Amino acid sequence: MKLGIAIPALNEEDNIESIIQRSLAARQYIQDHSSVTDVEVTVVSDGSTDRTVELASRYKDLIRLIVFSENQGYGAAIKEAWMESDAELLGFLDADGTCDPKFFAPLCNQLLDKKTDVVLGCRLNTESEMPLLRRVGNSIFAFLLSIFASSRVRDTASGMRVVRRSSLTHLFPLPNGLHFTPAMSARAMMSDAIQISELDMPYHERVGESKLHVIRDGLRFLRVIVETGFLYRPSRPLNVAGAVLTLVSTVLMLPPVVYYLQHRAVLEWMIYRFLVSHLLGTAACLCFCASYILSQMIEIALAEEIGKRKESWVERFFHSRWFWVMNAALTGIGGSLVLGSLLQLLETGSTYEHWSRFIVMTFCLGIVTILLITRCIEYVLGLVRERVLYWQQLRKP
Numbered sequence: 001m002k003l004g005i006a007i008p009a010l011n012e013e014d015n016i017e018s019i020i021q022r023s024l025a026a027r028q029y030i031q032d033h034s035s036v037t038d039v040e041v042t043v044v045s046d047g048s049t050d051r052t053v054e055l056a057s058r059y060k061d062l063i064r065l066i067v068f069s070e071n072q073g074y075g076a077a078i079k080e081a082w083m084e085s086d087a088e089l090l091g092f093l094d095a096d097g098t099c100d101p102k103f104f105a106p107l108c109n110q111l112l113d114k115k116t117d118v119v120l121g122c123r124l125n126t127e128s129e130m131p132l133l134r135r136v137g138n139s140i141f142a143f144l145l146s147i148f149a150s151s152r153v154r155d156t157a158s159g160m161r162v163v164r165r166s167s168l169t170h171l172f173p174l175p176n177g178l179h180f181t182p183a184m185s186a187r188a189m190m191s192d193a194i195q196i197s198e199l200d201m202p203y204h205e206r207v208g209e210s211k212l213h214v215i216r217d218g219l220r221f222l223r224v225i226v227e228t229g230f231l232y233r234p235s236r237p238l239n240v241a242g243a244v245l246t247l248v249s250t251v252l253m254l255p256p257v258v259y260y261l262q263h264r265a266v267l268e269w270m271i272y273r274f275l276v277s278h279l280l281g282t283a284a285c286l287c288f289c290a291s292y293i294l295s296q297m298i299e300i301a302l303a304e305e306i307g308k309r310k311e312s313w314v315e316r317f318f319h320s321r322w323f324w325v326m327n328a329a330l331t332g333i334g335g336s337l338v339l340g341s342l343l344q345l346l347e348t349g350s351t352y353e354h355w356s357r358f359i360v361m362t363f364c365l366g367i368v369t370i371l372l373i374t375r376c377i378e379y380v381l382g383l384v385r386e387r388v389l390y391w392q393q394l395r396k397p
Helices: 016-032 052-059 072-085 101-113 132-148 164-171 180-190 216-234 235-263 269-300 313-318 321-348 353-396
Strands: 001-007 036-048 062-069 089-092 118-122 163-166 198-200
Touching: 001 072, 001 101, 001 235, 016 036, 016 052, 016 101, 016 180, 016 321, 036 072, 036 353, 052 062, 052 089, 062 072, 072 180, 089 101, 089 164, 101 118, 101 198, 118 180, 118 235, 132 235, 163 164, 163 180, 163 321, 164 180, 180 198, 180 216, 198 269, 216 235, 235 269, 269 313, 269 353, 313 321
Parallel strands: 001 036, 001 089, 036 062, 118 198
Antiparallel strands: 089 163, 118 163
16 A cells, blocks of 8 residues: 655755655655555645755655646645555645654554544644644634534644545545645535544644744635535534524513513514514524525535435424424414504505504514425425436436
């Protein structure tokens, strides 16, 4: 079994010879302490303008050297090295000397023993020299991913990991920049077709200036995590948003409801609470319905990656009799509140019903409209699903 190690390098003249020498020296150690029988080292100069290429060229007989004339990005360098290799296991580590190439041995062992697809070296441990700011950032990214994903890793942006070549079809496409690593972690954590694990590793502070810009790259990391989360599990944040909006709307309406029950009257100042609660309640319903529809769409588009998941309470509601009970109840409540006003309008040509009844009526009937439209969309998606499954069956050998 062959392991291909990619070393992306951008202006690393102070470190490149050291990391090449250490990687070559680690070859035998990796073979002696894992199932790997061959190790290939590939250095990719990502548009370096210093002596990186010159120094790396001294080892051309022992390594593969790829030179980008212009900077294409950290992720682009790793992907190019992987595409040029025929190894079954693909790894990478940074050229800054922070990681020990010998650690590929335990990473490969865990990948094979636990039958996972991605294994990353976790830098968040007592032996790590990672700066505090980056520790905090990684913890935040890990927490955000846990909102979307069922599994969890602590070091989502680790720069040393091993991947099975056979899993690339489920991991790609991945970005070209430094957010290549959190994007891979996010996709592996959220795809049911990929298994990811991590292993604590020693980590040393780099020599020289880091290429990572905390704010710029931190925002990129955040964006890719959120994008991947909405790609695989949009229902979770939307359901949370819907629950929060429902809670706020309910809290706003409690005082008017309590006052009405006690005095059988609605005061003029309460109109603001009625209107804002109407808006928030409608937004909450839209969040729940969007969650349901998007889940159906993703099950169709990403069936191979996510499989058949357990129904959420929103999906169970749409498939139960309570869906029709709720629609009938809201229609009855909304209609009864303004029925007298309608009859009065037909008889006299005008009506003097209190505004509160009309706000509640429009809210009830608005929710019914949203629910029924959502059910119609779900029906159409069911037809689309049947068609997609039919074509998939035809294409199978």
